[in-house]
Amino acid sequence: MDWSAYVELEAPDVAEESVDALHDALADNFASIGQSPTGHLFAQLSVDAATARQAIDAALKAVTGAARVHKIATGVRCVELVTAEELDRRNAAPTTPELAGISEIKEILGVASRQRAQQITKHPDFPPPVAQLHSGPIYIAAQVRDYAGRPRPSGRPRKTAQAVA
Numbered sequence: 001m002d003w004s005a006y007v008e009l010e011a012p013d014v015a016e017e018s019v020d021a022l023h024d025a026l027a028d029n030f031a032s033i034g035q036s037p038t039g040h041l042f043a044q045l046s047v048d049a050a051t052a053r054q055a056i057d058a059a060l061k062a063v064t065g066a067a068r069v070h071k072i073a074t075g076v077r078c079v080e081l082v083t084a085e086e087l088d089r090r091n092a093a094p095t096t097p098e099l100a101g102i103s104e105i106k107e108i109l110g111v112a113s114r115q116r117a118q119q120i121t122k123h124p125d126f127p128p129p130v131a132q133l134h135s136g137p138i139y140i141a142a143q144v145r146d147y148a149g150r151p152r153p154s155g156r157p158r159k160t161a162q163a164v165a
Contacts, residue, residue, distance in 0.1 A: 002084035003047045005059030009067060010075030011041040018070050025066035029059075040077055041067075046084070056081050098141040099130070108144050125150075 022043065023033045029045035036042045043063045049055035056079060064074040082090070100108065106117035120126060121137065127147055129137035 001048070001050060001055075003049060003052070003055035003059075004044065004082050004084055004087040005047050005055060005063075006042060006044050006078075006080040007059055007063040008036050008038075008040050008042040008077040008079075009063070009073055010077055011067070011073040012039045014041045014072055018072050021070045022066050022072060025069065026062060029062055036077075038077075041072065052081055100139045100141040100144050102136055104141060105139065105144055108141065109148050 019033050019041070022041075023031060026033070026043060026045055029047065031043050031045040033041070033043050045059060045062065047055045047058045047062075049058050059081070060076065060079065064076070067074045102114050102117050102121070105121065106114050109117060109120060111117050111120065118136075121129075121139070125147070127139055127143035129139050131138040
């Protein structure tokens with residue numbers, strides 16, 4: 001069975017020559033070598049094994065063995081193993097969620113104007129924006145759709161005693 005293993009090492013600030021050497025050493029495993037968001041070295045590689053346990057063992061042996069030969073720290077920070085099919089599914093999925101500005105919110109909510117859509121975004125239950133651009137706030141469209149699907153009372157809110165006074 002084909003597996004994809006991600007192995008992150010306790011190896012910050014690795015010289016480019018060492019990264020290239022590690023890449024060459026793991027070429028038979030179709031490895032990708034890079035720097036994780038935490039600044040440590042990682043290897044993503046293919047492994048052929050009958051079971052998940054065998055795949056993890058093979059990936060760790062390949063990565064730490066090659067790292068040791070090239071004098072790269074071999075402490076393991078994390079390991080993730082997925083089937084090749086799962087990796088393909090993940091790679092096919094969009095990495096950025098669908099986004100919505102005020103015009104898209106107007107369409108999603110089915111309101112008559114951008115002004116009304118903007119008023120609705122000020123409601124305390126409305127999802128928070130994920131970014132603020134010069135053109136206006138940006139929201140995650142799925143969250144706006146979830147908000148649109150919630151039952152809401154129609155019409156204006158009733159005046160309270162405080163509002164009347």
